[in-house]
Amino acid sequence: MALAATAPVALVAAAALPATRPAALMPSAICLVAAGLLVLAAELAAFGHQFDSHGAAPRQAGPPAGRAGPARRPSLAGPATLSLARWARRWPGVAGLCAASWWGAQVGAAGLLVQVAVRASGLAPKPLYEVATVAALAAAGALPARRYVAHAAASVAFVLGPALTVAGLVALAEGRLHWPLAPPGPWWPTPSSAARTTVAMATTVVLICLPGTALLALPPTTTTAGRARWGVALGTGAAVCCWFFALPLLLLAGGLSSAGAQQGGPGAALATSLARLLAPAAGPQAALIGRLVLVAAGLAGALGALSSAATLLEAAWHPAGPVSRGPGPYAQRRLLGHGRGGRPGRRAHVAPAAAASALGGAAVATAGSAPWALATLGAAGASALALTALAPPVMGRHNPLSRVGRAAVAVTWVVAVIVALSAAGVPAVATTGGGALLGLAVAYRRTARSPAARHRGPFAHPPGHLATLAVLGAGATTVVALLPPGPRDGTAVVWRSLVVAAMGVAIVVLGVVPATLRLWWDRLARVASALSEHVLPALLASLEAISQGRALPVPPLELAPLQAAVRALERAGPPPWPLRPVVDALGEPARQALALAGAVGSAAGAQGHQVEQLVQARTSAIAKANRSIIGASWRQRQLLERTVRVAESERAFLAANLHDGPIQRLATLGLVLDRCRLRLERGDPEAALELVNRARSDLGQEIGQLRRMMSELRPPVLDQGGLQAALADQLATWAQATGVSTFFEPVPCGTLSRDTETVAYRIVQEALANVAKHAKAGLVSVSLRPDGRGALLVVRDDGKGFRPVPQAELLREGHFGLAVMRERAELAGGHFEVKSAPLAGTEVRVWLPLAGNRAGHAPVAALAGGLGR
Amino acid sequence: MRAARLVVVDDDIPLAQELAQLLAEVGYEVAGIAGEAQAAIELVGKAKPDLVVMDVRMPGMSGTQAAAVLSAEHPELPVVLWSAYDDDSIVKAARQAAVAAYVVKGCGADELLSAVGTLVGRPGEDGAGP
Numbered sequence A: 001m002a003l004a005a006t007a008p009v010a011l012v013a014a015a016a017l018p019a020t021r022p023a024a025l026m027p028s029a030i031c032l033v034a035a036g037l038l039v040l041a042a043e044l045a046a047f048g049h050q051f052d053s054h055g056a057a058p059r060q061a062g063p064p065a066g067r068a069g070p071a072r073r074p075s076l077a078g079p080a081t082l083s084l085a086r087w088a089r090r091w092p093g094v095a096g097l098c099a100a101s102w103w104g105a106q107v108g109a110a111g112l113l114v115q116v117a118v119r120a121s122g123l124a125p126k127p128l129y130e131v132a133t134v135a136a137l138a139a140a141g142a143l144p145a146r147r148y149v150a151h152a153a154a155s156v157a158f159v160l161g162p163a164l165t166v167a168g169l170v171a172l173a174e175g176r177l178h179w180p181l182a183p184p185g186p187w188w189p190t191p192s193s194a195a196r197t198t199v200a201m202a203t204t205v206v207l208i209c210l211p212g213t214a215l216l217a218l219p220p221t222t223t224t225a226g227r228a229r230w231g232v233a234l235g236t237g238a239a240v241c242c243w244f245f246a247l248p249l250l251l252l253a254g255g256l257s258s259a260g261a262q263q264g265g266p267g268a269a270l271a272t273s274l275a276r277l278l279a280p281a282a283g284p285q286a287a288l289i290g291r292l293v294l295v296a297a298g299l300a301g302a303l304g305a306l307s308s309a310a311t312l313l314e315a316a317w318h319p320a321g322p323v324s325r326g327p328g329p330y331a332q333r334r335l336l337g338h339g340r341g342g343r344p345g346r347r348a349h350v351a352p353a354a355a356a357s358a359l360g361g362a363a364v365a366t367a368g369s370a371p372w373a374l375a376t377l378g379a380a381g382a383s384a385l386a387l388t389a390l391a392p393p394v395m396g397r398h399n400p401l402s403r404v405g406r407a408a409v410a411v412t413w414v415v416a417v418i419v420a421l422s423a424a425g426v427p428a429v430a431t432t433g434g435g436a437l438l439g440l441a442v443a444y445r446r447t448a449r450s451p452a453a454r455h456r457g458p459f460a461h462p463p464g465h466l467a468t469l470a471v472l473g474a475g476a477t478t479v480v481a482l483l484p485p486g487p488r489d490g491t492a493v494v495w496r497s498l499v500v501a502a503m504g505v506a507i508v509v510l511g512v513v514p515a516t517l518r519l520w521w522d523r524l525a526r527v528a529s530a531l532s533e534h535v536l537p538a539l540l541a542s543l544e545a546i547s548q549g550r551a552l553p554v555p556p557l558e559l560a561p562l563q564a565a566v567r568a569l570e571r572a573g574p575p576p577w578p579l580r581p582v583v584d585a586l587g588e589p590a591r592q593a594l595a596l597a598g599a600v601g602s603a604a605g606a607q608g609h610q611v612e613q614l615v616q617a618r619t620s621a622i623a624k625a626n627r628s629i630i631g632a633s634w635r636q637r638q639l640l641e642r643t644v645r646v647a648e649s650e651r652a653f654l655a656a657n658l659h660d661g662p663i664q665r666l667a668t669l670g671l672v673l674d675r676c677r678l679r680l681e682r683g684d685p686e687a688a689l690e691l692v693n694r695a696r697s698d699l700g701q702e703i704g705q706l707r708r709m710m711s712e713l714r715p716p717v718l719d720q721g722g723l724q725a726a727l728a729d730q731l732a733t734w735a736q737a738t739g740v741s742t743f744f745e746p747v748p749c750g751t752l753s754r755d756t757e758t759v760a761y762r763i764v765q766e767a768l769a770n771v772a773k774h775a776k777a778g779l780v781s782v783s784l785r786p787d788g789r790g791a792l793l794v795v796r797d798d799g800k801g802f803r804p805v806p807q808a809e810l811l812r813e814g815h816f817g818l819a820v821m822r823e824r825a826e827l828a829g830g831h832f833e834v835k836s837a838p839l840a841g842t843e844v845r846v847w848l849p850l851a852g853n854r855a856g857h858a859p860v861a862a863l864a865g866g867l868g869r
Numbered sequence B: 001m002r003a004a005r006l007v008v009v010d011d012d013i014p015l016a017q018e019l020a021q022l023l024a025e026v027g028y029e030v031a032g033i034a035g036e037a038q039a040a041i042e043l044v045g046k047a048k049p050d051l052v053v054m055d056v057r058m059p060g061m062s063g064t065q066a067a068a069v070l071s072a073e074h075p076e077l078p079v080v081l082w083s084a085y086d087d088d089s090i091v092k093a094a095r096q097a098a099v100a101a102y103v104v105k106g107c108g109a110d111e112l113l114s115a116v117g118t119l120v121g122r123p124g125e126d127g128a129g130p
Helices: A002-016 A022-055 A079-087 A092-121 A126-140 A147-173 A193-215 A224-257 A259-317 A330-336 A347-367 A371-390 A403-423 A428-448 A451-455 A462-482 A490-547 A560-571 A577-681 A685-713 A716-738 A754-775 A807-812 A817-827 A860-864 B013-026 B037-047 B063-073 B088-096 B110-120
Strands: A741-746 A779-787 A790-797 A831-836 A842-849 B005-009 B029-034 B051-054 B079-083 B101-104
Touching: A490 A560, A490 A577, A560 A577, A577 A685, A577 A807, A577 A817, A577 B013, A716 A741, A716 A754, A716 A779, A754 A779, A754 A790, A754 A817, A754 A842, A807 A817, A817 A831, A817 A842, B005 B013, B005 B037, B013 B029, B013 B110, B029 B037, B037 B051, B037 B063, B051 B063, B051 B110, B063 B079, B063 B088, B079 B110, B088 B101, B101 B110
Parallel strands: A741 A779, B005 B029, B005 B051, B051 B079, B079 B101
Antiparallel strands: A779 A790, A790 A842, A831 A842
16 A cells, blocks of 8 residues: 555656646645655554553553554664654653654655655766656555665655755755745735745645644543543644654745745755855865755655565565564554454544545645645545545454445545546646556555465456556556546646546556455355355254164364354455345355354264263273183183093093903903913813913903993983983992992983083082082082072082182192083083081082073083093 | 023013013923013122013013113123014113013914024023023
8 A cells, every 4th residue: 555655746746846837746746745744644543552552541541561563663663753652651642643744754754755855966867767756656655665774764764854854944944945835915914034935835734734633532431531642642743743844844835835846846956045044064075065965865765665665565465464463663554454353433433534635635726726736635635535544454353444435536536636636737647657657556555464364366466457457457548548638728628637547446446346346256266165064964964863762973074264264254245246145145045054054063072972981881891801711711611621631531541441450350361371381282172171260350350440440431320210320320329439428319300412411410529529629518418409491400518618719729729620520511501609607518510401492502412421539 | 402491571560470481381481570670680690690570560660671781790691672662762762771682472472482482482482592
């Protein structure tokens, strides 16, 4: 915006200065002053905005320590701003006003200073400095701002400004300068130098400072202390405004009215004044020194203007970018309005700005009757309003004007500026070029609000805008060039200006409208894309899952893109009227989808919590089962080892028995038969018969031994009398061997399989062995009775009992008896249980399934064996 | 010419006695019967037999180990192992103990008598025994 504001002014100045008629300088000068006024209005509006934050509460007028406020971090501002900002801990309004004035002086004066100085020094030919000035101001927006150097130069101008002002005042006093706004006339009765000077200063204050005063006429504070501070701020600001804006006015006055201006222009007049001032001290070199001072002041002012313009353009390009964190004059940072939210009452700043501009215009209109003066003043007032309305950095995101209002103001501004330029005789090329620059800046500013939009579409892309505006500018230039160069009367000027203004309007409209539409289109596309790609499919899947009673997908919905898109849509404010139905048609369903998705998401979250609990429970159960399986596996391994060991020892025992028993006996029988044969060969049959009888007897004994071995391997009573008889037989044999009383009552029960009977027999055998070994019992009772679809075998003793210990511990300690019993029972498809307590006897309870009531227990036979030793 | 003197060693005393009677009936002189290896070693030291018939599986020292001892003490004394086992491992161990013969207990004593006759001569034949 700064470029948009300064470029036309620079063009005006560049075009006006070479004019041969002194009067042609007047519109340029007023435009320049209007630019300063415009910037001042923006500064004041921005500061008033900032002041709202603190001024509404007088006791907290100063920002608290540690907070990034204007009084805490002014160190990068100019020296005057710095001291004022320190002082402004209690008077923030005054400090802000001073800073705003200072910066406005930079912008307003520098452009003219550089030209006047260069021209006065005679160091460059006319075309060169014209081009250089325009190019420098234009490039200021494109080049990165070297704020430190530029600001230092501006500070030099700050120091030189008073000197130049004094020189101007001296010229006025000597009668070489005439105040342009007080031309000689019947109502100017006493044209003495002192009176003219006084009237000139008073007029300056009224014309230049009155708008600033009126701008603050409605201070956004309701307390007495706040109003008092504002009063002081107004007075100080008026003085500062007078101080700085007197300078360009004095320069203009010297150029317009002095005799020197007739010969060498305002620069020469000012140089003469300076030389006279310096003559007592510098002697004959005073003229040269005066010229050099002018050159230095002009260059410093130009650098300050470049700095300001570049900073502002950078801020416009990156609204929340480095400017807010980087260095820069305090007033510029405040102008950007960073970090300040919307405050009420800003509309009050806009209306006074317009009123002040109108007042200034009316004052000029009454002073002179030329139509260009009226048009120029109108343009200045509209410019102040337009800058306030169009520049978001000034007003933040809470611009009080509606979009239509801002557009109207912008159009008005463009029209007024172009009218003024045309009226001033500015060439059509320069006018349209300025319009193109203005449109370009406006379009850039619009598109820069959305960084993503800068890369989408021809109208949202800077080169695209540039091309568009270049074409439009060329067309407008052609149209203006074709206009007849008629006389410079009022009608012709208005007619010609209206045509050019139409071009400017077209440029702005065609530059801004597509970009705006494109931005909105991107926002809508983002919403639609997020809705269709992320939310709706997941939402449909979730609803389908709910309708079918299935678990919701986790995570069910990705809401972030749609939320961001809707938020961006809402943040953008009301859409342009052509897009309003589309935005409404898309935005409301998106919000509803978000609400529904949120509900589904919370439902999924609850369900997910349940699922998580279920998973945890199942995981715990699985872990427990795993531990059980591992324990069981360890028991199985122990049992297998024991089974193998028992089987091996039983085989060894059997082999030893065979070796020592049957084989030896049979070998002995072989020897006996050999002897028998020897006796028969010797012819002694009687002796041989004796040996035969003995061999027969030995053979019978050996058969008996083999039969007993066979019985131990498999109790024949199991096969012949069944389990009941086998148990009775086993008990009787055991009782006879141990002397312990036994009781067994056979009860008919269902048929057990052959293997299961053997298991029962071996369990009783093991239990009786344990009783004999450990229990010291007096009575053992055994029962076998039907129980459901199986048989319950109970072996109970009245011995000393024991403290039951876990099976794993038994196995670890090498006590395999109980474990083998349990394993045999379980492998047979039954259950095993031991009940015991110290001094309470022991009861072994085994439930075994009936035949045909079990399946998948093949290994029973493997454990049913054993010699029962 | 006297008959060869034999010592019978077996933990199964009835079997040993039966063998001793058979050997005596065949014509050998049975110098003694031992029920275990240690006793057999002592008996051999006293009786100076021409041959020892010894069982393999016995309590305490086995027949194979006893044969090794006897072979060390009496290199000239042939030892015939007479066993119910015909496992290759046992036969191999017996050969390593430098026994004169290994005879499996079968039906009758033909093989044993044949082995003894080969080693010390049959009763009534020349050259039988020292």
